Amino acid sequence: MTQRTVAVVGSGYMGGGIAQVLALGGARVALADVSQEVAEKNLQRLLTEAAQFTADNLFPADAVERLQANLWAAPSIEEAVAEASYIEEAVPEVLDIKHSTLRRISAAAPEDAVIGSNTSTILIATLAEAVTNPGRFLGVHFSNPAPFIPGVEVIPHAGTTPETVETARDIVALTGKQAAVVKDVTGFVLNRLQYALFHEAAQVVEQGIASAEDVDTLVRTTFGFRLPFFGPFAIADMAGLDVYSFCYASLQTSFPERFATPKILQDLVDAGKLGTKSGAGFLEIPAERTQDLVAYRNRAYVAMSGLLKELGPSPAEETADQDGAASA
Numbered sequence: 001m002t003q004r005t006v007a008v009v010g011s012g013y014m015g016g017g018i019a020q021v022l023a024l025g026g027a028r029v030a031l032a033d034v035s036q037e038v039a040e041k042n043l044q045r046l047l048t049e050a051a052q053f054t055a056d057n058l059f060p061a062d063a064v065e066r067l068q069a070n071l072w073a074a075p076s077i078e079e080a081v082a083e084a085s086y087i088e089e090a091v092p093e094v095l096d097i098k099h100s101t102l103r104r105i106s107a108a109a110p111e112d113a114v115i116g117s118n119t120s121t122i123l124i125a126t127l128a129e130a131v132t133n134p135g136r137f138l139g140v141h142f143s144n145p146a147p148f149i150p151g152v153e154v155i156p157h158a159g160t161t162p163e164t165v166e167t168a169r170d171i172v173a174l175t176g177k178q179a180a181v182v183k184d185v186t187g188f189v190l191n192r193l194q195y196a197l198f199h200e201a202a203q204v205v206e207q208g209i210a211s212a213e214d215v216d217t218l219v220r221t222t223f224g225f226r227l228p229f230f231g232p233f234a235i236a237d238m239a240g241l242d243v244y245s246f247c248y249a250s251l252q253t254s255f256p257e258r259f260a261t262p263k264i265l266q267d268l269v270d271a272g273k274l275g276t277k278s279g280a281g282f283l284e285i286p287a288e289r290t291q292d293l294v295a296y297r298n299r300a301y302v303a304m305s306g307l308l309k310e311l312g313p314s315p316a317e318e319t320a321d322q323d324g325a326a327s328a
Ligand SMILES: NC(=O)c1ccc[n+]([C@@H]2O[C@H](COP(=O)([O-])OP(=O)(O)OC[C@H]3O[C@@H](n4cnc5c(N)ncnc54)[C@H](O)[C@@H]3O)[C@@H](O)[C@H]2O)c1
Pocket: 009, 010, 011, 012, 013, 014, 015, 032, 033, 034, 038, 090, 091, 092, 093, 097, 101, 118, 119, 120, 121, 142, 143, 144
């Protein structure tokens, strides 16, 4: 198989991490920045960081050699993208900078090169205004820290072609990560969900219902504990959709608008689809798989407890404990 040729434009914090995982996945990766000096400096930083990651057993033993072989610092954006089949844009989250960079990429890259943006918040359709042949453009949103977070949000705008989405999936697969394709709406999906939780958590603290430390403890040790293994729909199916419906009714006594029962939930309950116990719910998990699912769940939670014990408390937890002791 021929080696994939890729460019990362904006070799800072996110672009650097993305370049590392693309290069470790076997692509030849050009780094571009405001100047060759900055790209070169960032390349050296990525190599130094990779050596430390290897020493800490976070990167494979031959990571530095692979990065040395596959990463190069380009003199300009134009030279970085000239032969690239995929380009990841990771310049600062400022519309003018994104637009001017995307214009330069569009003008210098092969016509059929796919261009992905790592934007966190700007609508992909707005960025696409600066891309010639915008069918080849979409959001490919890696999370922080890019070398270690295994999911990538892929965001086509209304004019992105299906082939472009397929290429983005191939790129994500090359990094060993998992892609989820979502529509181009404000906040996309990842930030919308993350901020919905943060918004409620902030209100709980503002209203004096619990301290920030106690909210964090509860999230980590209860429902957040499930999230590495199951998303909200699998969790709801396992809990029972009738149970969710009752909980909504109860929440509505104090927060009628914020916790209106979602129609998709009510429709399933009305149809007798109550989740795993009835063999159908949000996900099609047949009743005969329930035992396997419960066994997996139990193994997963015990393994997670073991991992947390092995790692010990995070510095955030230790600091919270010390603060609590100091103020007690
Ligand atoms: N930091 C995060 O946690 C995070 C997470 C997900 C997505 N993002 C998104 O990733 C993108 C990059 O963020 P970051 O945190 O890596 O920023 P950063 O400041 O670390 O890196 C930006 C890089 O772009 C370079 N740059 C600036 N102007 C340029 C230009 N005109 N041409 C070429 N290069 C230029 C800078 O020199 C720098 O190296 C943003 O869109 C951000 O919203 C960031």
